[in-house]
Structures are given as structure tokens and as C-alpha cells.
Amino acid sequence: xxxxxxxxLTRLLPPPGDPAxxxxxxxxxxxxxxxxxxxxxxxxxxxxxxxxxxxxxxxxVIVVLAGVALRGGxxxxxxxxxxPPPVIALPPVHAAGVAAxxxxxxxxxxxxxxxxxxxxxxxxxxxxxxxxxxxxxxxxADLAPGTAYWPSHPVIKPALETVRIREMWLPQRGYQAFxxxxxxxxxxxxxxxxxTYASLPTDPAKLLPRIYAETEGxxxxxxYSAFDWIGETMRETMLPPRTYVxxxxxxxxxxxxxxxxxxxxxxxxxxxxxxxxxLGERREWIFDPRTFDYLGERSYMVEDGPSxxxxxxxxxxxxxxxxxxxxxxxxxx
Amino acid sequence: xxxxxxAGDAAAFGRLFDDHAGAVYRHAVRVTADxxxxxxxxxxxxxxxxxxxxxxxxxxxxxxPWLLGIxxxxxxxxxxxxxxxxxxxxRLPLRDTVPDFSDEVVDRLRxxxxxxxxxxxxxxLRRGxxxxxxxxxxxxxxxxxxxxxxGVPVGTVRSRLSRARTRLRALAETELRNARQSAPTRRExxx
Numbered sequence: 034x035x036x037x038x039x040x041x042l043t044r045l046l047p048p049p050g051d052p053a054x055x056x057x058x059x060x061x062x063x064x065x066x067x068x069x070x071x072x073x074x075x076x077x078x079x080x081x082x083x084x085x086x087x088x089x090x091x092x093x094v095i096v097v098l099a100g101v102a103l104r105g106g107x108x109x110x111x112x113x114x115x116x117p118p119p120v121i122a123l124p125p126v127h128a129a130g131v132a133a134x135x136x137x138x139x140x141x142x143x144x145x146x147x148x149x150x151x152x153x154x155x156x157x158x159x160x161x162x163x164x165x166x167x168x169x170x171x172x173x174a175d176l177a178p179g180t181a182y183w184p185s186h187p188v189i190k191p192a193l194e195t196v197r198i199r200e201m202w203l204p205q206r207g208y209q210a211f212x213x214x215x216x217x218x219x220x221x222x223x224x225x226x227x228x229t230y231a232s233l234p235t236d237p238a239k240l241l242p243r244i245y246a247e248t249e250g251x252x253x254x255x256x257y258s259a260f261d262w263i264g265e266t267m268r269e270t271m272l273p274p275r276t277y278v279x280x281x282x283x284x285x286x287x288x289x290x291x292x293x294x295x296x297x298x299x300x301x302x303x304x305x306x307x308x309x310x311x312l313g314e315r316r317e318w319i320f321d322p323r324t325f326d327y328l329g330e331r332s333y334m335v336e337d338g339p340s341x342x343x344x345x346x347x348x349x350x351x352x353x354x355x356x357x358x359x360x361x362x363x364x365x366x
Numbered sequence: 367x368x369x370x371x372x373a374g375d376a377a378a379f380g381r382l383f384d385d386h387a388g389a390v391y392r393h394a395v396r397v398t399a400d401x402x403x404x405x406x407x408x409x410x411x412x413x414x415x416x417x418x419x420x421x422x423x424x425x426x427x428x429x430x431p432w433l434l435g436i437x438x439x440x441x442x443x444x445x446x447x448x449x450x451x452x453x454x455x456x457r458l459p460l461r462d463t464v465p466d467f468s469d470e471v472v473d474r475l476r477x478x479x480x481x482x483x484x485x486x487x488x489x490x491l492r493r494g495x496x497x498x499x500x501x502x503x504x505x506x507x508x509x510x511x512x513x514x515x516x517g518v519p520v521g522t523v524r525s526r527l528s529r530a531r532t533r534l535r536a537l538a539e540t541e542l543r544n545a546r547q548s549a550p551t552r553r554e555x556x557x
Contacts, residue, residue, distance in 0.1 A: 039502070039503055041531075042499070042503045042530075042534075046487045046488060046499075046534065047484040047487055049396040049480075050477050051392070052391065052392050052396065052404070054387060054391035054405075054408070058405065059391075062383075062387065062408055062409055063380065063383045063384070063387065066379070066383060069413065070416045164529070212519075214519050214522075215521060261492070261493070338536065
């Protein structure tokens with residue numbers, strides 16, 4: 034990002050100020066921190082002796098991991114290409130009696146058998162993903178630095194980002210996930226291990242308050258954040274089949290959520306969806322109508338904007354494969 | 367420095383605090399618009415850095431992206447981090463009250479207003495976009511450093527920032543339209 038781009042972005046929000054930690058307060062916090070790490074309470078002396086050994090062990094691990102070879106299975110799709118965003122006809126939605134309608138659909142589910150996952154295994158999720166990207170005309174050159182820039186005719190050229198294949202190896206327990214995204218391969222700190230989700234309540238009345246509590250203060254609002262949490266939970270994980278049904282029914286209880294009878298994911302598969310609108314954009318989490326497997330996500334504009342008509346796709350994903358594997362970087366057969 | 371941090375050298379962590387606590391604090395104040403929460407975030411971030419020190423990559427330049435990545439995780443779920451380090455937080459000396467210098471009080475009030483406005487505007491972005499915006503625009507990380515901090519590919523940072531810009535532009539347009547409707551004489555001042 035060059036200076037010009039940063040300046041432009043800076044102008045799009047009110048100035049954030051320059052808050053400084055006072056020297057006195059900084060010293061207090063530092064002393065408290067050093068006291069904590071310097072005196073591990075109840076830690077026997079040998080603990081400190083073990084630290085360098087543990088660190089050395091980790092060096093080895095990291096070196097090995099950096100050399101993780103991708104083995105087995107089909108190769109990711111090469112040569113991704115950028116496409117202009119498709120425009121779809123807005124699908125009809127059900128906005129009334131949403132929870133009851135969702136419960137009725139869920140009652141017809143025919144769930145596949147649950148898969149056992151050992152604590153030392155990884156779940157492998159292969160997805161096809163594409164999100165919107167835009168380009169802008171630069172602000173006028175004579176604009177004084179720090180001036181707010183609200184162009185009267187912003188030039189926004191929408192395009193659907195490169196469609197690419199993304200593979201995730203998420204540990205059933207632990208933090209070290211591994212991702213192969215397009216042409217990039219990298220480690221990810223997984224704040225939630227896959228196994229964590231197995232213990233979610235199956236009753237929406239119990240789950241929804243928990244989601245609100247966990248997302249409190251995040252995002253543009255509680256309902257948006259709760260809906261977002263449900264999407265995040267399904268996106269690159271492998272949940273017990275019953276949990277997808279629970280998440281579908283729970284989403285239907287979030288104020289503002291609507292149901293879509295015929296949604297199409299990034300692989301062209303048809304499913305049913307829960308959807309939520311924010312700032313003229315609707316996001317759908319799409320499920321298989323029979324197994325309730327999470328298929329993917331579709332988002333699009335529902336209002337005509339200055340540069341994009343209603344129906345313009347802003348994001349499209351599809352989960353192509355979910356499987357259990359024994360190691361990072363290992364693909365299922 | 368990285369080797370010493372990874373090995374759990376307390377002096378290196380002291381140095382880390384001296385070098386970067388200010389940047390972590392500034393980031394946290396801007397995101398939360400709250401000075402005392404930001405202090406907790408600083409404490410939690412350094413405690414998390416200590417706990418996760420073995421995960422610091424052995425090679426690289428500044429460790430600030432790593433630290434801001436931890437701060438971002440702390441900010442995502444302050445309560446989870448707080449639960450983990452509850453004992454340490456409880457032992458923190460209480461925050462002093464603001465000294466009674468009128469200039470400073472006035473500054474604080476003005477700053478508070480400014481911070482709240484910025485944080486409110488920021489709150490209209492999605493979490494991912496917000497994180498990339500604060501790291502790249504306000505904290506000045508480049509794409510690669512932000513990608514390292516967030517554990518996402520560089521392309522994702524770029525596209526999230528692009529989405530943030532789209533959204534902020536759209537909001538600015540709407541505000542401009544509304545301002546024109548409600549106060550036509552102030553048209554020029556909004557530019």
C-alpha cells in the first residue's frame with residue numbers, strides 16, 4: 034500500500050487521535066508484567082530449566098512444519114482467473130414465521146452418520162472461494178493532507194476476486210492450523226479447535242444466548258454478529274451432522290434473518306439458506322435441504338447502488354470436501 | 367531478540383514492553399475508545415505473548431506485527447484472554463484517577479469525543495475488515511506485516527481493505543446525501 038492509498042483510507046474515517054500510554058502508567062504495567070513472568074508461582078525450579086529445551090523442541094517442529102509437503106489427493110485448481118461479478122435475480126424470501134418454518138424444514142432432515150475424529154487428527158476442508166474487490170479513482174492531487182474526501186462521483190469498479198481453491202487443515206485439538214490458499218501456504222493460529230464445536234448445545238434456545246454473549250460488542254450490531262458467528266462456525270470446520278441443523282434453526286431465531294428456498298452456492302449446488310441483510314447486502318448461509326450439510330455462502334446486493342445494481346454478487350463460496358486426515362498437509366484420497 | 371524471547375528471557379520481554387507497549391496501547395485505545403480497557407489489553411497482550419512465546423517465528427524483522435496480532439486476538443475476545451490471566455489482572459495496581467490539571471481534563475474530553483466518533487464509524491465495518499483497517503491504516507503495518515499479524519494471506523488483507531474502502535465510501539455517500547437534504551447551506555463544508 035502506498036502513501037496515497039493510506040491517506041485516502043485515513044480520510045474515510047474520523048481521525049483516531051494519538052493516544053499515548055503515559056510513562057508512569059507504562060512503568061506500572063511493565064513492572065506488574067515482569068513480576069508475573071519472573072515469579073511463576075508454585076512452579077518448581079526445574080520448570081525454568083525445561084523452558085530452553087521446550088523452545089528447542091519447537092524450533093525443530095517449526096522447521097519440520099515449514100517443510101510440510103502436500104501429499105495425496107487431487108491438486109488444487111491451477112491458474113485462477115478474475116471474473117466480472119455475476120448479477121442474479123433476487124430470490125424471494127420468507128420474512129414471517131421464520132423460526133417455525135425453519136423448524137419444519139429441520140424436522141424433515143435425514144442426517145448422515147457422524148464421523149469419529151481423534152484428538153490428534155485434523156479436519157480437511159477444501160473450498161472454492163471468491164469475494165468482491167473494487168478499484169477507485171485516486172482523490173484529486175490538490176487535496177490538502179488530512180482533508181475528508183467525499184467524492185461526488187466515486188468511480189467504483191466492482192469485480193469478483195480471483196476464484197480460488199482454499200484448503201484448511203484444522204486440528205481437532207490445539208492451535209496450529211495450516212492453510213493452502215490459492216498459491217499461498219501458511220500456518221494459522223486457530224483460536225478455536227475443531228473439537229470445541231462438538232459440545233455446542235443442540236437446543237437453539239440455549240445456543241443463541243451463548244452466541245450473543247460470545248459476540249457481545251463485536252461488529253455493527255448484536256444480530257449481525259450472531260449471524261456472522263454462525264457462518265464462521267460452519268465455514269472451515271467439520272461439525273457433527275446434528276449441529277448443522279441446530280445452527281440453521283438457531284440462525285432462524287435471530288431478529289432480521291430470512292429464509293431462502295432456493296439458494297445456489299459457489300459450486301452451482303442448490304440449497305436452502307438463512308440470510309441476513311446489512312448495508313444493502315444480503316449474506317446467505319446455504320444448507321443441503323436433506324442432510325443439512327453446510328454447502329457454502331452467497332452474498333449479493335439487494336439495493337441498487339451507485340456502481341452496482343441489486344443482484345450483484347459480492348461473495349461466493351462452496352465447501353467441496355470435508356474429511357478427517359492424520360496429518361497437516363495431508364489430503365484425503 | 368527473537369531467540370531470547372522464544373527462550374523465555376524476562377529481560378528480553380522487558381525490552382519488548384519498552385519498545386512496543388505504546389503501539390499496542392494506541393491500537394487498543396483506538397479500537398475500544400476506552401483508556402482503561404486499553405490498559406487491560408496491553409497487559410493481556412504481553413501475558414499472551416509470554417504464554418505463546420514458543421510460537422514466535424525464529425526469523426524475521428520487527429516483532430510488532432506478531433504482537434499486534436496477539437492484541438487483535440485479545441480484542442476479539444477480551445473475556446477469554448482475561449479469564450486465562452485473571453489472577454494477573456487482579457494483581458494489577460489500580461489505575462490512578464486523572465490528575466486535576468484542567469488542561470489535561472479538557473484534552474481528555476476532546477480526545478474521548480474524537481475517539482468515540484472514530485470507533486463508531488469503525489464499528490460499521492465487518493470484523494475482518496476492521497482489523498485490517500486498524501492495522502494497516504492506523505497502525506501503519508504494510509500488507510505483509512498485517513497478513514503475518516492476522517495469520518491470513520496477503521491477498522486476503524488486500525481484498526478486506528478494498529471491501530472496507532467500498533463500504534466506507536458507500537457510507538460517506540449516504541451521509542453526504544443526508545447532509546445535503548437536511549442542511550443544504552452546509553453543502554460545501556461536508557466536502
